[in-house]
Amino acid sequence: MKIEFKDVTFQYYSEEKPVFEHLSFTIEQGTTTAILGHNGSGKSTIAKLIVGLLVPNAGQILIDDVELTEQTIDEIRKRMGIIFQNPDNQFVGVTVRDDIAFGLENHQVPREEMIQQIEKYATLVDMKDYLDKSPEKLSGGQKQRVAIAGALAMETELIIFDESTSMLDPKGTKEINQMMRSLKENFQKSIITITHQLEEAIFADRVMVLNEGKIVLDGTPQVVLKEKDILEASGLKLIDGLDVLNRLEKDDFDHKSSIMEALWELIFKM
Amino acid sequence: MNDSIVFGQYIYRNSFMHKLDARVKLISLVLMMIGVFLIPKDHFILLGIAFLIPILAILFSKISLFKYLKSLKQIAFVMLFSFVFQLIGNHNGELLLKLPIQFTVVNIAIVVLALIIYFIVRKYLPFKFLIFVLLLIGATYLFRYPIYGHIIHSFDFLIYQEGVIHGLFLIGRVFVIILASTSLTLTTKPTDLTNALEWLLQPLEWIKIKTSIFAMMISIALRSIPTLFNETNRILKAQASRGADFNESSLKEQIGQMVSLLVPMFVISIKKAEDLADAMEARGYIPGEKRTRLVKMTFKVSDYMVLGAILLLFVLLILGKCGVYAL
Numbered sequence: 038m039k040i041e042f043k044d045v046t047f048q049y050y051s052e053e054k055p056v057f058e059h060l061s062f063t064i065e066q067g068t069t070t071a072i073l074g075h076n077g078s079g080k081s082t083i084a085k086l087i088v089g090l091l092v093p094n095a096g097q098i099l100i101d102d103v104e105l106t107e108q109t110i111d112e113i114r115k116r117m118g119i120i121f122q123n124p125d126n127q128f129v130g131v132t133v134r135d136d137i138a139f140g141l142e143n144h145q146v147p148r149e150e151m152i153q154q155i156e157k158y159a160t161l162v163d164m165k166d167y168l169d170k171s172p173e174k175l176s177g178g179q180k181q182r183v184a185i186a187g188a189l190a191m192e193t194e195l196i197i198f199d200e201s202t203s204m205l206d207p208k209g210t211k212e213i214n215q216m217m218r219s220l221k222e223n224f225q226k227s228i229i230t231i232t233h234q235l236e237e238a239i240f241a242d243r244v245m246v247l248n249e250g251k252i253v254l255d256g257t258p259q260v261v262l263k264e265k266d267i268l269e270a271s272g273l274k275l276i277d278g279l280d281v282l283n284r285l286e287k288d289d290f291d292h293k294s295s296i297m298e299a300l301w302e303l304i305f306k307m
Numbered sequence: 308m309n310d311s312i313v314f315g316q317y318i319y320r321n322s323f324m325h326k327l328d329a330r331v332k333l334i335s336l337v338l339m340m341i342g343v344f345l346i347p348k349d350h351f352i353l354l355g356i357a358f359l360i361p362i363l364a365i366l367f368s369k370i371s372l373f374k375y376l377k378s379l380k381q382i383a384f385v386m387l388f389s390f391v392f393q394l395i396g397n398h399n400g401e402l403l404l405k406l407p408i409q410f411t412v413v414n415i416a417i418v419v420l421a422l423i424i425y426f427i428v429r430k431y432l433p434f435k436f437l438i439f440v441l442l443l444i445g446a447t448y449l450f451r452y453p454i455y456g457h458i459i460h461s462f463d464f465l466i467y468q469e470g471v472i473h474g475l476f477l478i479g480r481v482f483v484i485i486l487a488s489t490s491l492t493l494t495t496k497p498t499d500l501t502n503a504l505e506w507l508l509q510p511l512e513w514i515k516i517k518t519s520i521f522a523m524m525i526s527i528a529l530r531s532i533p534t535l536f537n538e539t540n541r542i543l544k545a546q547a548s549r550g551a552d553f554n555e556s557s558l559k560e561q562i563g564q565m566v567s568l569l570v571p572m573f574v575i576s577i578k579k580a581e582d583l584a585d586a587m588e589a590r591g592y593i594p595g596e597k598r599t600r601l602v603k604m605t606f607k608v609s610d611y612m613v614l615g616a617i618l619l620l621f622v623l624l625i626l627g628k629c630g631v632y633a634l
């Protein structure tokens with residue numbers, strides 16, 4: 038799914054300043070894009086604009102060259118899924134089964150097909166044994182996995198993760214990060230992952246860094262990670278190894294290129 | 308499915324009543340309520356037949372009678388009150404009993420003392436309600452016989468036949484309905500009940516009332532109760548760890564603590580509602596739009612049989628009311 042922002046300006050009614058003005062970018066179909074930025078930089082606003090929960094004050098948003106409008110949103114929305122930050126506040130069903138079914142019910146998927154989809158994707162996110170459990174009995178990570186199953190079951194072309202790990206414990210965070218990576222490897226979907234942590238962005242094909250309503254960095258993780266100053270100025274916390282790497286980059290030593298390559302590799306694999 | 312829902316009155320068992328379709332139970336309850344109020348005044352035979360229905364429901368629910376009685380207990384006082392009201396107010400029929408009652412200072416003192424003692428020690432008493440009733444009867448008994456002293460006031464407490472009969476009939480009606488509705492809530496999951504309600508209200512969709520929205524609201528509310536409950540506990544614990552004590556503080560402090568509980572709860576609820584609305588909309592929910600349903604409700608043979616039996620009784624009652632035959 039191709040997403041195009043053209044000169045988009047957005048402001049919340051209650052705020053004095055717009056979150057961003059004349060923001061333009063294009064996300065190509067089938068790619069994994071990370072949107073990085075500190076808290077309050079406008080990442081969630083972008084996500085909500087893409088799925089049509091918010092409407093721009095000016096400018097256009099095009100999805101596969103069709104403009105998002107009140108008329109087109111219902112159809113376009115069927116092709117995207119989003120997983121939000123708070124695992125409790127997006128669990129609609131009374132049980133895991135109900136929750137995965139919710140989106141399918143809305144899309145008027147026939148019951149028989151629904152049952153198959155639920156089985157399939159509950160298995161995929163490893164929640165098949167929990168189908169009849171209610172949300173209070175699940176950990177945060179498990180709830181997010183249910184949300185992922187719900188999005189996958191709708192077989193959308195795009196999945197957006199809006200800080201889906203930020204309220205989880207380390208174990209849950211790891212689970213969800215692994216799941217995002219395996220989605221990238223095994224599905225032909227467009228993925229947008231929104232985060233304020235560098236290490237969650239480096240598996241993407243492309244990283245966009247947002248600061249003060251502007252895209253300040255845009256490129257492959259390798260390119261973006263080298264811009265230590267801009268990253269810090271954008272309020273992001275650097276990865277542990279990154280400091281060392283950037284310092285080594287300035288030095289001269291034997292086998293520099295092969296050592297540096299190996300080290301970069303290591304960071305990306307983390 | 309056994310441990311999926313823990314809130315509400317629902318108690319999991321593997322029984323006939325639990326397996327009965329929620330719609331059948333709901334329709335039966337509605338018919339029971341109408342039926343019981345259509346029963347001609349003081350017709351105890353018909354009331355007895357109506358009474359058999361919740362009795363059967365209880366027997367086939369594998370839930371102990373005690374749980375049912377608990378729900379009766381909550382309304383026992385109201386029942387007693389309406390009975391006494393009937394006794395005092397209804398002066399029709401034969402005079403059954405004439406109780407000359409005379410108040411003397413000593414009698415009143417003893418009764419008041421007994422009541423005071425009761426209210427002090429009731430915390431430690433089992434069968435409080437029974438003891439309370441016995442105490443009241445004892446008090447009237449005491450008033451009848453002036454023990455000693457100057458008679459302040461005397462009158463005759465008259466009990467008439469119709470007062471007793473009508474009072475009992477009134478209690479009987481409430482009894483049947485309370486037992487029947489308790490059978491429903493004890494054996495039906497809240498979600499099944501919502502689905503049944505939505506199904507039952509379907510005809511309203513023809514006159515353009517979006518009952519599906521209403522049902523969605525109920526199920527979202529049901530779904531949110533446990534999480535909000537957990538939130539409340541969390542905040543209470545946080546307050547307790549900051550030294551607040553709900554049990555041992557002045558009224559003013561308690562009000563302050565309530566406010567400092569309510570404000571965050573309000574903020575959390577609003578944030579939650581906003582997030583949930585976003586999540587639902589993003590997942591393609593359009594209020595009132597057609598949706599397919601995962602839950603499939605199918606009537607089994609046993610459902611048809613129970614529904615048939617209830618309908619038959621109801622129709623027989625209506626025909627009798629219409630004068631087709633004498634009830």
Ligand SMILES: Nc1ncnc2c1ncn2[C@@H]1O[C@H](COP(=O)(O)OP(=O)(O)O)[C@@H](O)[C@H]1O
Pocket residue numbers: 049050051052056074075076077078079080081082083
């Ligand atoms: N519902 C809202 N009403 C008013 N202001 C909001 C609302 N949501 C977010 N904001 C403001 O918009 C800015 C961007 O928020 P957001 O997109 O949520 O950032 P991020 O997701 O990057 O943390 C912040 O300054 C935030 O305070």
Ligand SMILES: [Mg+2]
Pocket residue numbers: 080081082199200
């Ligand atoms: Mg955000």
